[in-house]
Amino acid sequence: MSRENAPPAVGYKRPPQHSRFRKGQSGNPSGRRKAAPVLDVMSLFEDVLAERIMVTRKGRSQAVTKLEVIIRQTIDGAMKGDASAKRDLFKYLELREKLRAASQPLEVDHGEHEEELKERFRAREAALAEGGGDE
Numbered sequence: 001m002s003r004e005n006a007p008p009a010v011g012y013k014r015p016p017q018h019s020r021f022r023k024g025q026s027g028n029p030s031g032r033r034k035a036a037p038v039l040d041v042m043s044l045f046e047d048v049l050a051e052r053i054m055v056t057r058k059g060r061s062q063a064v065t066k067l068e069v070i071i072r073q074t075i076d077g078a079m080k081g082d083a084s085a086k087r088d089l090f091k092y093l094e095l096r097e098k099l100r101a102a103s104q105p106l107e108v109d110h111g112e113h114e115e116e117l118k119e120r121f122r123a124r125e126a127a128l129a130e131g132g133g134d135e
Contacts (some may be wrong), residue, residue, distance in 0.1 A: 010016050021027050051068040056062075074092075077085030 008017055049065065051066050052063045053066060053069065054061050054063055055069060074085050074088050076087045
Protein backbone atom coordinates (compact mmCIF):
# COMPACT_ATOMS: atom_id res chain seq x y z
CA MET A 1 0.00 0.00 0.00
CA SER A 2 1.41 3.34 -1.01
CA ARG A 3 1.24 6.52 0.97
CA GLU A 4 -1.08 8.18 -1.54
CA ASN A 5 -3.76 5.53 -1.07
CA ALA A 6 -3.36 5.25 2.70
CA PRO A 7 -6.13 6.71 4.88
CA PRO A 8 -5.24 10.05 6.50
CA ALA A 9 -3.46 9.81 9.82
CA VAL A 10 -5.62 9.91 12.91
CA GLY A 11 -4.25 11.08 16.23
CA TYR A 12 -3.38 14.23 18.16
CA LYS A 13 -4.84 17.28 16.31
CA ARG A 14 -5.94 14.98 13.48
CA PRO A 15 -9.53 13.85 13.96
CA PRO A 16 -11.00 11.16 11.73
CA GLN A 17 -11.98 12.36 8.28
CA HIS A 18 -15.72 11.75 8.81
CA SER A 19 -15.88 14.02 11.90
CA ARG A 20 -13.85 16.95 10.54
CA PHE A 21 -15.54 20.22 9.61
CA ARG A 22 -16.58 20.37 5.98
CA LYS A 23 -15.11 23.09 3.75
CA GLY A 24 -17.19 26.26 4.03
CA GLN A 25 -19.23 24.96 6.97
CA SER A 26 -19.01 26.67 10.33
CA GLY A 27 -18.12 24.68 13.39
CA ASN A 28 -20.87 26.50 15.24
CA PRO A 29 -23.77 26.94 12.80
CA SER A 30 -26.14 28.49 15.30
CA GLY A 31 -23.45 30.95 16.35
CA ARG A 32 -22.76 32.56 19.66
CA ARG A 33 -25.79 33.52 21.70
CA LYS A 34 -26.66 37.18 21.51
CA ALA A 35 -25.90 39.19 24.63
CA ALA A 36 -28.86 40.10 26.76
CA PRO A 37 -29.89 43.68 26.03
CA VAL A 38 -28.52 46.14 28.56
CA LEU A 39 -31.34 47.81 30.39
CA ASP A 40 -30.55 51.51 30.43
CA VAL A 41 -32.92 52.74 33.09
CA MET A 42 -32.19 56.43 32.61
CA SER A 43 -32.89 56.44 28.88
CA LEU A 44 -36.05 54.41 29.47
CA PHE A 45 -37.08 56.89 32.16
CA GLU A 46 -36.45 59.84 29.80
CA ASP A 47 -38.36 58.14 26.97
CA VAL A 48 -41.41 57.52 29.15
CA LEU A 49 -41.41 61.08 30.51
CA ALA A 50 -41.12 62.47 26.97
CA GLU A 51 -44.23 60.60 25.77
CA ARG A 52 -47.09 62.90 24.87
CA ILE A 53 -50.58 62.38 26.27
CA MET A 54 -53.86 64.20 25.78
CA VAL A 55 -55.10 66.27 28.75
CA THR A 56 -58.01 68.65 29.11
CA ARG A 57 -57.21 72.05 30.58
CA LYS A 58 -59.69 74.89 30.73
CA GLY A 59 -62.09 72.88 28.59
CA ARG A 60 -59.61 72.31 25.76
CA SER A 61 -57.68 69.15 24.88
CA GLN A 62 -53.92 69.52 24.60
CA ALA A 63 -51.07 67.14 23.88
CA VAL A 64 -48.40 67.55 26.58
CA THR A 65 -45.54 65.42 27.87
CA LYS A 66 -45.92 63.27 30.94
CA LEU A 67 -43.12 65.26 32.59
CA GLU A 68 -45.09 68.48 32.12
CA VAL A 69 -48.15 66.87 33.70
CA ILE A 70 -46.11 65.73 36.70
CA ILE A 71 -44.55 69.16 37.18
CA ARG A 72 -47.93 70.90 36.93
CA GLN A 73 -49.49 68.45 39.41
CA THR A 74 -46.62 68.97 41.85
CA ILE A 75 -46.90 72.77 41.67
CA ASP A 76 -50.71 72.63 41.94
CA GLY A 77 -50.43 70.31 44.95
CA ALA A 78 -47.93 72.64 46.62
CA MET A 79 -50.30 75.57 46.05
CA LYS A 80 -53.10 73.60 47.74
CA GLY A 81 -50.91 72.91 50.77
CA ASP A 82 -49.75 69.33 50.09
CA ALA A 83 -46.61 68.96 52.23
CA SER A 84 -44.95 66.28 50.09
CA ALA A 85 -45.54 68.35 46.93
CA LYS A 86 -43.96 71.37 48.63
CA ARG A 87 -40.96 69.27 49.67
CA ASP A 88 -40.52 67.94 46.12
CA LEU A 89 -40.83 71.44 44.67
CA PHE A 90 -38.22 72.85 47.03
CA LYS A 91 -35.85 69.96 46.28
CA TYR A 92 -36.17 70.75 42.58
CA LEU A 93 -35.58 74.47 43.16
CA GLU A 94 -32.51 73.72 45.29
CA LEU A 95 -31.12 71.42 42.61
CA ARG A 96 -31.76 74.06 39.95
CA GLU A 97 -29.84 76.66 41.97
CA LYS A 98 -26.91 74.28 42.48
CA LEU A 99 -26.74 73.59 38.74
CA ARG A 100 -26.98 77.29 37.94
CA ALA A 101 -24.19 78.10 40.42
CA ALA A 102 -22.02 75.31 39.01
CA SER A 103 -22.41 76.62 35.46
CA GLN A 104 -21.29 80.16 36.38
CA PRO A 105 -17.54 80.88 36.33
CA LEU A 106 -15.85 81.27 39.67
CA GLU A 107 -14.66 84.75 40.66
CA VAL A 108 -11.05 84.81 41.74
CA ASP A 109 -10.32 86.82 44.88
CA HIS A 110 -6.75 88.04 44.92
CA GLY A 111 -7.27 89.64 48.30
CA GLU A 112 -4.81 92.10 49.82
CA HIS A 113 -1.98 91.38 47.36
CA GLU A 114 -3.91 92.48 44.28
CA GLU A 115 -3.07 96.21 44.63
CA GLU A 116 0.60 95.43 45.23
CA LEU A 117 0.72 93.25 42.12
CA LYS A 118 -0.96 95.96 40.05
CA GLU A 119 1.58 98.57 41.22
CA ARG A 120 4.54 96.31 40.41
CA PHE A 121 3.08 95.62 36.97
CA ARG A 122 2.56 99.35 36.27
CA ALA A 123 6.13 100.11 37.40
CA ARG A 124 7.54 97.42 35.13
CA GLU A 125 5.46 98.68 32.17
CA ALA A 126 6.67 102.24 32.79
CA ALA A 127 10.31 101.14 32.98
CA LEU A 128 9.99 99.20 29.72
CA ALA A 129 8.30 102.15 28.03
CA GLU A 130 11.24 104.43 29.00
CA GLY A 131 13.66 102.00 27.39
CA GLY A 132 15.06 100.50 30.58
CA GLY A 133 15.15 96.80 31.24
CA ASP A 134 14.29 94.63 34.18
CA GLU A 135 17.12 94.47 36.64
